[in-house]
Amino acid sequence: MRAAYVSSLQPDAPLSGLTVGDLPFSAPDGWVPVTVRASSLNQHDIWSLRGVGLPADRLPMTLGCDAAGVTPDGDPVLVFPVVEDKADPRGYSLFSERHPGTLAEQVAAPRENLLTIPEGVPFAEAACLPTAWLTAYHMLVTRGRAADAGAVLVQGAGGGVATAAVALGVALGKRVYATSRDQWKRDRVAELGAIALEPGVRLPERVDVVIESVGEPTFEHSMKCAAPGARIVVCGATGGHLARIDLRRVFAMQLEILGSSMGTPAELAELLRLCATGQIRPVIDSTYPFDAIPDAFTRLSSGDVFGKVVIEH
Structure with a gap:
Protein backbone atom coordinates (compact mmCIF):
# COMPACT_ATOMS: atom_id res chain seq x y z
CA MET A 1 0.00 0.00 0.00
CA ARG A 2 1.29 3.44 -0.91
CA ALA A 3 1.52 5.79 2.06
CA ALA A 4 3.13 9.02 3.23
CA TYR A 5 4.84 8.30 6.51
CA VAL A 6 7.33 9.43 9.10
CA SER A 7 10.52 7.47 8.48
CA SER A 8 12.69 9.43 10.93
CA LEU A 9 12.13 12.22 13.44
CA GLN A 10 13.71 15.50 12.39
CA PRO A 11 12.88 18.29 14.87
CA ASP A 12 14.84 20.95 12.97
CA ALA A 13 14.09 19.83 9.41
CA PRO A 14 10.77 17.98 9.61
CA LEU A 15 10.19 17.44 5.91
CA SER A 16 13.42 15.47 5.63
CA GLY A 17 11.76 12.73 7.68
CA LEU A 18 8.84 12.41 5.24
CA THR A 19 8.78 9.36 2.96
CA VAL A 20 6.28 8.30 0.32
CA GLY A 21 6.49 4.56 -0.30
CA ASP A 22 4.97 1.16 0.36
CA LEU A 23 3.83 -0.01 3.79
CA PRO A 24 1.82 -3.10 4.74
CA PHE A 25 -1.89 -2.63 5.43
CA SER A 26 -4.02 -4.45 7.97
CA ALA A 27 -7.35 -3.76 9.68
CA PRO A 28 -7.83 -4.68 13.36
CA ASP A 29 -10.82 -6.84 14.23
CA GLY A 30 -14.01 -4.83 13.97
CA TRP A 31 -12.39 -2.04 11.98
CA VAL A 32 -13.41 -1.22 8.41
CA PRO A 33 -10.95 -0.68 5.55
CA VAL A 34 -11.66 2.55 3.68
CA THR A 35 -10.28 3.28 0.23
CA VAL A 36 -9.19 6.91 0.48
CA ARG A 37 -10.39 9.30 -2.21
CA ALA A 38 -9.22 12.53 -0.60
CA SER A 39 -7.34 13.63 2.50
CA SER A 40 -6.06 16.94 3.82
CA LEU A 41 -2.96 18.12 5.66
CA ASN A 42 -2.79 19.69 9.10
CA GLN A 43 -0.11 21.32 11.23
CA HIS A 44 -0.43 18.17 13.34
CA ASP A 45 1.40 16.37 10.51
CA ILE A 46 4.33 18.78 10.76
CA TRP A 47 4.49 18.31 14.53
CA SER A 48 4.50 14.54 14.04
CA LEU A 49 7.48 14.85 11.71
CA ARG A 50 9.22 16.82 14.44
CA GLY A 51 8.52 14.03 16.91
CA VAL A 52 5.96 15.88 19.02
CA GLY A 53 3.61 13.22 20.38
CA LEU A 54 5.22 10.58 18.21
CA PRO A 55 8.12 8.62 19.74
CA ALA A 56 10.70 6.87 17.58
CA ASP A 57 9.51 3.41 18.62
CA ARG A 58 6.26 3.92 16.66
CA LEU A 59 8.00 4.52 13.34
CA PRO A 60 7.28 4.15 10.53
CA MET A 61 3.98 5.92 11.11
CA THR A 62 1.58 6.86 8.34
CA LEU A 63 0.67 10.55 8.58
CA GLY A 64 -2.73 12.19 8.31
CA CYS A 65 -5.84 12.69 10.41
CA ASP A 66 -8.42 13.50 7.70
CA ALA A 67 -9.86 11.20 5.05
CA ALA A 68 -12.91 10.76 2.87
CA GLY A 69 -13.37 7.59 0.87
CA VAL A 70 -15.47 4.50 0.23
CA THR A 71 -16.09 1.32 2.20
CA PRO A 72 -15.87 -2.17 0.67
CA ASP A 73 -19.65 -1.84 0.07
CA GLY A 74 -19.08 1.31 -1.95
CA ASP A 75 -20.56 3.69 0.62
CA PRO A 76 -19.03 7.21 0.66
CA VAL A 77 -17.79 7.94 4.18
CA LEU A 78 -15.91 10.53 6.18
CA VAL A 79 -13.55 9.26 8.88
CA PHE A 80 -13.93 10.77 12.35
CA PRO A 81 -10.27 11.15 13.43
CA VAL A 82 -10.52 10.50 17.19
CA VAL A 83 -10.01 6.98 18.58
CA GLU A 84 -10.58 5.95 22.19
CA ASP A 85 -7.17 5.36 23.77
CA LYS A 86 -6.89 4.46 27.45
CA ALA A 87 -3.10 4.60 27.22
CA ASP A 88 -3.20 8.31 26.41
CA PRO A 89 -3.76 10.78 29.28
CA ARG A 90 -6.37 12.55 27.15
CA GLY A 91 -8.36 9.33 26.89
CA TYR A 92 -8.10 9.39 23.12
CA SER A 93 -5.59 9.65 20.30
CA LEU A 94 -5.77 10.81 16.69
CA PHE A 95 -5.00 8.77 13.63
CA SER A 96 -1.23 8.94 13.00
CA GLU A 97 -0.43 9.00 16.74
CA ARG A 98 -0.94 5.34 17.69
CA HIS A 99 -2.85 4.04 14.67
CA PRO A 100 -1.75 4.53 11.03
CA GLY A 101 -3.04 7.75 9.55
CA THR A 102 -5.00 8.72 6.48
CA LEU A 103 -2.33 9.78 3.95
CA ALA A 104 -2.44 6.39 2.28
CA GLU A 105 -4.36 4.43 -0.30
CA GLN A 106 -6.32 2.81 2.53
CA VAL A 107 -7.04 3.51 6.19
CA ALA A 108 -8.69 1.25 8.75
CA ALA A 109 -11.16 2.81 11.20
CA PRO A 110 -13.69 1.66 13.78
CA ARG A 111 -17.14 1.34 12.20
CA GLU A 112 -18.52 3.95 14.59
CA ASN A 113 -15.95 6.44 13.23
CA LEU A 114 -17.48 6.38 9.75
CA LEU A 115 -20.04 9.03 8.81
CA THR A 116 -22.00 8.87 5.57
CA ILE A 117 -21.14 11.70 3.19
CA PRO A 118 -24.36 13.30 1.89
CA GLU A 119 -25.02 13.41 -1.82
CA GLY A 120 -23.51 16.44 -3.47
CA VAL A 121 -20.59 16.89 -1.06
CA PRO A 122 -17.31 16.27 -2.94
CA PHE A 123 -14.70 14.02 -1.32
CA ALA A 124 -12.16 16.87 -1.39
CA GLU A 125 -14.43 19.20 0.57
CA ALA A 126 -15.49 16.50 3.04
CA ALA A 127 -11.82 15.71 3.71
CA CYS A 128 -11.29 19.27 4.99
CA LEU A 129 -13.74 18.85 7.86
CA PRO A 130 -12.54 16.27 10.42
CA SER A 260 -10.55 23.27 23.22
CA SER A 261 -9.45 20.31 21.13
CA MET A 262 -11.26 18.54 18.29
CA GLY A 263 -14.99 17.80 18.62
CA THR A 264 -17.62 15.07 18.52
CA PRO A 265 -19.06 12.81 15.80
CA ALA A 266 -22.39 14.66 16.13
CA GLU A 267 -20.64 17.97 15.45
CA LEU A 268 -18.88 16.49 12.42
CA ALA A 269 -22.24 15.21 11.14
CA GLU A 270 -23.64 18.73 11.53
CA LEU A 271 -20.75 20.12 9.47
CA LEU A 272 -21.56 17.61 6.73
CA ARG A 273 -25.19 18.74 6.83
CA LEU A 274 -24.15 22.39 6.53
CA CYS A 275 -22.04 21.48 3.50
CA ALA A 276 -24.86 19.48 1.90
CA THR A 277 -27.31 22.38 2.31
CA GLY A 278 -24.83 24.90 0.93
CA GLN A 279 -24.59 26.93 4.13
CA ILE A 280 -20.82 26.46 4.26
CA ARG A 281 -18.16 25.45 1.79
CA PRO A 282 -14.68 24.50 3.01
CA VAL A 283 -11.94 26.84 1.85
CA ILE A 284 -9.34 24.91 -0.16
CA ASP A 285 -5.96 26.54 -0.63
CA SER A 286 -4.59 24.02 -3.13
CA THR A 287 -4.99 20.43 -4.31
CA TYR A 288 -2.22 17.91 -5.06
CA PRO A 289 -2.15 14.38 -6.43
CA PHE A 290 -0.89 11.65 -4.11
CA ASP A 291 2.50 11.45 -5.83
CA ALA A 292 3.05 15.16 -5.10
CA ILE A 293 2.59 14.88 -1.33
CA PRO A 294 6.11 16.27 -0.67
CA ASP A 295 5.14 19.39 -2.63
CA ALA A 296 1.94 19.65 -0.61
CA PHE A 297 3.93 19.56 2.63
CA THR A 298 6.26 22.22 1.30
CA ARG A 299 3.22 24.36 0.56
CA LEU A 300 1.82 23.83 4.06
CA SER A 301 5.18 24.63 5.66
CA SER A 302 5.55 27.87 3.69
CA GLY A 303 3.04 29.74 5.84
CA ASP A 304 1.46 31.19 2.71
CA VAL A 305 -1.64 29.00 2.77
CA PHE A 306 -5.22 30.21 3.04
CA GLY A 307 -7.48 27.32 3.92
CA LYS A 308 -6.77 23.62 3.52
CA VAL A 309 -4.16 21.75 1.47
CA VAL A 310 -5.90 18.72 -0.03
CA ILE A 311 -4.58 15.45 -1.44
CA GLU A 312 -6.73 13.73 -4.09
CA HIS A 313 -6.24 10.05 -4.90
Whole structure:
Protein backbone atom coordinates (compact mmCIF):
# COMPACT_ATOMS: atom_id res chain seq x y z
CA MET A 1 0.00 0.00 0.00
CA ARG A 2 1.29 3.44 -0.91
CA ALA A 3 1.52 5.79 2.06
CA ALA A 4 3.13 9.02 3.23
CA TYR A 5 4.84 8.30 6.51
CA VAL A 6 7.33 9.43 9.10
CA SER A 7 10.52 7.47 8.48
CA SER A 8 12.69 9.43 10.93
CA LEU A 9 12.13 12.22 13.44
CA GLN A 10 13.71 15.50 12.39
CA PRO A 11 12.88 18.29 14.87
CA ASP A 12 14.84 20.95 12.97
CA ALA A 13 14.09 19.83 9.41
CA PRO A 14 10.77 17.98 9.61
CA LEU A 15 10.19 17.44 5.91
CA SER A 16 13.42 15.47 5.63
CA GLY A 17 11.76 12.73 7.68
CA LEU A 18 8.84 12.41 5.24
CA THR A 19 8.78 9.36 2.96
CA VAL A 20 6.28 8.30 0.32
CA GLY A 21 6.49 4.56 -0.30
CA ASP A 22 4.97 1.16 0.36
CA LEU A 23 3.83 -0.01 3.79
CA PRO A 24 1.82 -3.10 4.74
CA PHE A 25 -1.89 -2.63 5.43
CA SER A 26 -4.02 -4.45 7.97
CA ALA A 27 -7.35 -3.76 9.68
CA PRO A 28 -7.83 -4.68 13.36
CA ASP A 29 -10.82 -6.84 14.23
CA GLY A 30 -14.01 -4.83 13.97
CA TRP A 31 -12.39 -2.04 11.98
CA VAL A 32 -13.41 -1.22 8.41
CA PRO A 33 -10.95 -0.68 5.55
CA VAL A 34 -11.66 2.55 3.68
CA THR A 35 -10.28 3.28 0.23
CA VAL A 36 -9.19 6.91 0.48
CA ARG A 37 -10.39 9.30 -2.21
CA ALA A 38 -9.22 12.53 -0.60
CA SER A 39 -7.34 13.63 2.50
CA SER A 40 -6.06 16.94 3.82
CA LEU A 41 -2.96 18.12 5.66
CA ASN A 42 -2.79 19.69 9.10
CA GLN A 43 -0.11 21.32 11.23
CA HIS A 44 -0.43 18.17 13.34
CA ASP A 45 1.40 16.37 10.51
CA ILE A 46 4.33 18.78 10.76
CA TRP A 47 4.49 18.31 14.53
CA SER A 48 4.50 14.54 14.04
CA LEU A 49 7.48 14.85 11.71
CA ARG A 50 9.22 16.82 14.44
CA GLY A 51 8.52 14.03 16.91
CA VAL A 52 5.96 15.88 19.02
CA GLY A 53 3.61 13.22 20.38
CA LEU A 54 5.22 10.58 18.21
CA PRO A 55 8.12 8.62 19.74
CA ALA A 56 10.70 6.87 17.58
CA ASP A 57 9.51 3.41 18.62
CA ARG A 58 6.26 3.92 16.66
CA LEU A 59 8.00 4.52 13.34
CA PRO A 60 7.28 4.15 10.53
CA MET A 61 3.98 5.92 11.11
CA THR A 62 1.58 6.86 8.34
CA LEU A 63 0.67 10.55 8.58
CA GLY A 64 -2.73 12.19 8.31
CA CYS A 65 -5.84 12.69 10.41
CA ASP A 66 -8.42 13.50 7.70
CA ALA A 67 -9.86 11.20 5.05
CA ALA A 68 -12.91 10.76 2.87
CA GLY A 69 -13.37 7.59 0.87
CA VAL A 70 -15.47 4.50 0.23
CA THR A 71 -16.09 1.32 2.20
CA PRO A 72 -15.87 -2.17 0.67
CA ASP A 73 -19.65 -1.84 0.07
CA GLY A 74 -19.08 1.31 -1.95
CA ASP A 75 -20.56 3.69 0.62
CA PRO A 76 -19.03 7.21 0.66
CA VAL A 77 -17.79 7.94 4.18
CA LEU A 78 -15.91 10.53 6.18
CA VAL A 79 -13.55 9.26 8.88
CA PHE A 80 -13.93 10.77 12.35
CA PRO A 81 -10.27 11.15 13.43
CA VAL A 82 -10.52 10.50 17.19
CA VAL A 83 -10.01 6.98 18.58
CA GLU A 84 -10.58 5.95 22.19
CA ASP A 85 -7.17 5.36 23.77
CA LYS A 86 -6.89 4.46 27.45
CA ALA A 87 -3.10 4.60 27.22
CA ASP A 88 -3.20 8.31 26.41
CA PRO A 89 -3.76 10.78 29.28
CA ARG A 90 -6.37 12.55 27.15
CA GLY A 91 -8.36 9.33 26.89
CA TYR A 92 -8.10 9.39 23.12
CA SER A 93 -5.59 9.65 20.30
CA LEU A 94 -5.77 10.81 16.69
CA PHE A 95 -5.00 8.77 13.63
CA SER A 96 -1.23 8.94 13.00
CA GLU A 97 -0.43 9.00 16.74
CA ARG A 98 -0.94 5.34 17.69
CA HIS A 99 -2.85 4.04 14.67
CA PRO A 100 -1.75 4.53 11.03
CA GLY A 101 -3.04 7.75 9.55
CA THR A 102 -5.00 8.72 6.48
CA LEU A 103 -2.33 9.78 3.95
CA ALA A 104 -2.44 6.39 2.28
CA GLU A 105 -4.36 4.43 -0.30
CA GLN A 106 -6.32 2.81 2.53
CA VAL A 107 -7.04 3.51 6.19
CA ALA A 108 -8.69 1.25 8.75
CA ALA A 109 -11.16 2.81 11.20
CA PRO A 110 -13.69 1.66 13.78
CA ARG A 111 -17.14 1.34 12.20
CA GLU A 112 -18.52 3.95 14.59
CA ASN A 113 -15.95 6.44 13.23
CA LEU A 114 -17.48 6.38 9.75
CA LEU A 115 -20.04 9.03 8.81
CA THR A 116 -22.00 8.87 5.57
CA ILE A 117 -21.14 11.70 3.19
CA PRO A 118 -24.36 13.30 1.89
CA GLU A 119 -25.02 13.41 -1.82
CA GLY A 120 -23.51 16.44 -3.47
CA VAL A 121 -20.59 16.89 -1.06
CA PRO A 122 -17.31 16.27 -2.94
CA PHE A 123 -14.70 14.02 -1.32
CA ALA A 124 -12.16 16.87 -1.39
CA GLU A 125 -14.43 19.20 0.57
CA ALA A 126 -15.49 16.50 3.04
CA ALA A 127 -11.82 15.71 3.71
CA CYS A 128 -11.29 19.27 4.99
CA LEU A 129 -13.74 18.85 7.86
CA PRO A 130 -12.54 16.27 10.42
CA THR A 131 -9.72 18.22 12.09
CA ALA A 132 -9.61 21.95 11.29
CA TRP A 133 -13.31 22.58 10.65
CA LEU A 134 -14.41 20.31 13.49
CA THR A 135 -12.02 22.09 15.86
CA ALA A 136 -13.36 25.49 14.76
CA TYR A 137 -16.98 24.39 15.10
CA HIS A 138 -16.40 22.98 18.60
CA MET A 139 -14.61 26.19 19.61
CA LEU A 140 -17.34 28.47 18.33
CA VAL A 141 -20.54 26.60 19.01
CA THR A 142 -19.84 24.37 21.99
CA ARG A 143 -17.04 25.96 24.00
CA GLY A 144 -17.62 29.55 22.87
CA ARG A 145 -21.44 29.38 23.01
CA ALA A 146 -21.67 31.46 19.84
CA ALA A 147 -25.47 31.29 19.94
CA ASP A 148 -25.29 33.87 22.73
CA ALA A 149 -22.72 36.03 20.91
CA GLY A 150 -23.08 39.02 18.68
CA ALA A 151 -19.45 39.49 17.65
CA VAL A 152 -16.48 37.15 17.26
CA LEU A 153 -12.75 37.81 16.88
CA VAL A 154 -10.56 35.28 15.06
CA GLN A 155 -6.83 35.78 15.52
CA GLY A 156 -4.37 34.83 12.78
CA ALA A 157 -6.73 34.05 9.91
CA GLY A 158 -5.24 32.07 7.05
CA GLY A 159 -4.57 28.63 8.49
CA GLY A 160 -7.10 25.82 8.49
CA VAL A 161 -8.74 26.33 11.90
CA ALA A 162 -8.82 30.14 11.81
CA THR A 163 -10.15 30.27 8.25
CA ALA A 164 -12.83 27.72 9.14
CA ALA A 165 -13.76 29.79 12.20
CA VAL A 166 -14.20 32.88 10.04
CA ALA A 167 -16.42 31.07 7.54
CA LEU A 168 -18.46 29.37 10.27
CA GLY A 169 -18.90 32.58 12.23
CA VAL A 170 -20.22 34.36 9.13
CA ALA A 171 -22.52 31.41 8.36
CA LEU A 172 -23.88 31.60 11.91
CA GLY A 173 -24.79 35.25 11.34
CA LYS A 174 -22.16 36.76 13.65
CA ARG A 175 -20.15 39.91 13.14
CA VAL A 176 -16.71 38.42 12.58
CA TYR A 177 -13.44 40.34 12.97
CA ALA A 178 -10.30 38.57 11.79
CA THR A 179 -6.63 39.56 12.01
CA SER A 180 -3.71 38.73 9.77
CA ARG A 181 -0.24 40.18 9.21
CA ASP A 182 -0.59 39.75 5.43
CA GLN A 183 -2.65 42.11 3.29
CA TRP A 184 -3.54 39.38 0.79
CA LYS A 185 -4.92 37.20 3.61
CA ARG A 186 -6.94 40.14 4.91
CA ASP A 187 -8.35 40.56 1.40
CA ARG A 188 -9.37 36.89 1.36
CA VAL A 189 -10.90 37.18 4.83
CA ALA A 190 -13.01 40.09 3.63
CA GLU A 191 -14.22 37.98 0.71
CA LEU A 192 -15.52 35.46 3.26
CA GLY A 193 -17.63 38.19 4.84
CA ALA A 194 -15.47 39.15 7.82
CA ILE A 195 -14.04 42.52 8.85
CA ALA A 196 -10.31 42.15 8.27
CA LEU A 197 -7.81 43.94 10.50
CA GLU A 198 -4.12 44.13 11.15
CA PRO A 199 -2.96 42.39 14.35
CA GLY A 200 -3.34 44.50 17.48
CA VAL A 201 -5.72 47.05 15.96
CA ARG A 202 -8.46 48.43 18.20
CA LEU A 203 -11.83 46.93 17.34
CA PRO A 204 -14.96 49.12 17.00
CA GLU A 205 -16.61 46.98 19.69
CA ARG A 206 -15.75 44.35 22.27
CA VAL A 207 -16.49 40.78 21.22
CA ASP A 208 -18.25 37.92 22.99
CA VAL A 209 -16.03 35.13 21.64
CA VAL A 210 -12.34 35.10 20.71
CA ILE A 211 -10.87 32.23 18.69
CA GLU A 212 -7.20 31.88 19.67
CA SER A 213 -4.71 29.60 17.93
CA VAL A 214 -1.72 31.97 17.84
CA GLY A 215 -1.01 32.42 21.54
CA GLU A 216 1.77 34.61 22.86
CA PRO A 217 1.85 37.33 20.13
CA THR A 218 -1.93 37.91 20.14
CA PHE A 219 -3.23 36.94 23.57
CA GLU A 220 -2.96 40.38 25.17
CA HIS A 221 -4.94 41.80 22.25
CA SER A 222 -7.53 39.03 22.65
CA MET A 223 -7.95 39.97 26.32
CA LYS A 224 -8.38 43.68 25.55
CA CYS A 225 -10.96 42.95 22.86
CA ALA A 226 -13.11 40.75 25.11
CA ALA A 227 -16.46 42.04 26.35
CA PRO A 228 -17.61 41.38 29.93
CA GLY A 229 -18.31 37.65 30.28
CA ALA A 230 -16.60 36.84 26.97
CA ARG A 231 -15.16 33.45 26.15
CA ILE A 232 -11.55 33.28 24.91
CA VAL A 233 -11.26 29.80 23.37
CA VAL A 234 -7.77 28.43 22.82
CA CYS A 235 -6.89 25.50 20.55
CA GLY A 236 -3.20 26.15 19.91
CA ALA A 237 -0.20 28.39 20.35
CA THR A 238 1.59 28.51 17.02
CA GLY A 239 3.30 31.79 17.95
CA GLY A 240 4.39 30.74 21.44
CA HIS A 241 2.76 29.19 24.50
CA LEU A 242 3.95 31.53 27.30
CA ALA A 243 1.37 34.29 26.98
CA ARG A 244 1.17 37.02 29.66
CA ILE A 245 -2.27 37.26 31.28
CA ASP A 246 -3.43 40.19 33.38
CA LEU A 247 -5.51 38.38 35.98
CA ARG A 248 -7.11 41.65 37.06
CA ARG A 249 -8.83 41.86 33.70
CA VAL A 250 -9.93 38.22 33.97
CA PHE A 251 -11.80 38.68 37.23
CA ALA A 252 -12.94 42.28 36.69
CA MET A 253 -14.46 41.42 33.28
CA GLN A 254 -15.51 37.91 34.40
CA LEU A 255 -13.77 36.39 31.37
CA GLU A 256 -13.64 32.69 30.57
CA ILE A 257 -10.41 31.26 29.14
CA LEU A 258 -11.29 27.85 27.70
CA GLY A 259 -9.13 25.14 26.19
CA SER A 260 -10.55 23.27 23.22
CA SER A 261 -9.45 20.31 21.13
CA MET A 262 -11.26 18.54 18.29
CA GLY A 263 -14.99 17.80 18.62
CA THR A 264 -17.62 15.07 18.52
CA PRO A 265 -19.06 12.81 15.80
CA ALA A 266 -22.39 14.66 16.13
CA GLU A 267 -20.64 17.97 15.45
CA LEU A 268 -18.88 16.49 12.42
CA ALA A 269 -22.24 15.21 11.14
CA GLU A 270 -23.64 18.73 11.53
CA LEU A 271 -20.75 20.12 9.47
CA LEU A 272 -21.56 17.61 6.73
CA ARG A 273 -25.19 18.74 6.83
CA LEU A 274 -24.15 22.39 6.53
CA CYS A 275 -22.04 21.48 3.50
CA ALA A 276 -24.86 19.48 1.90
CA THR A 277 -27.31 22.38 2.31
CA GLY A 278 -24.83 24.90 0.93
CA GLN A 279 -24.59 26.93 4.13
CA ILE A 280 -20.82 26.46 4.26
CA ARG A 281 -18.16 25.45 1.79
CA PRO A 282 -14.68 24.50 3.01
CA VAL A 283 -11.94 26.84 1.85
CA ILE A 284 -9.34 24.91 -0.16
CA ASP A 285 -5.96 26.54 -0.63
CA SER A 286 -4.59 24.02 -3.13
CA THR A 287 -4.99 20.43 -4.31
CA TYR A 288 -2.22 17.91 -5.06
CA PRO A 289 -2.15 14.38 -6.43
CA PHE A 290 -0.89 11.65 -4.11
CA ASP A 291 2.50 11.45 -5.83
CA ALA A 292 3.05 15.16 -5.10
CA ILE A 293 2.59 14.88 -1.33
CA PRO A 294 6.11 16.27 -0.67
CA ASP A 295 5.14 19.39 -2.63
CA ALA A 296 1.94 19.65 -0.61
CA PHE A 297 3.93 19.56 2.63
CA THR A 298 6.26 22.22 1.30
CA ARG A 299 3.22 24.36 0.56
CA LEU A 300 1.82 23.83 4.06
CA SER A 301 5.18 24.63 5.66
CA SER A 302 5.55 27.87 3.69
CA GLY A 303 3.04 29.74 5.84
CA ASP A 304 1.46 31.19 2.71
CA VAL A 305 -1.64 29.00 2.77
CA PHE A 306 -5.22 30.21 3.04
CA GLY A 307 -7.48 27.32 3.92
CA LYS A 308 -6.77 23.62 3.52
CA VAL A 309 -4.16 21.75 1.47
CA VAL A 310 -5.90 18.72 -0.03
CA ILE A 311 -4.58 15.45 -1.44
CA GLU A 312 -6.73 13.73 -4.09
CA HIS A 313 -6.24 10.05 -4.90
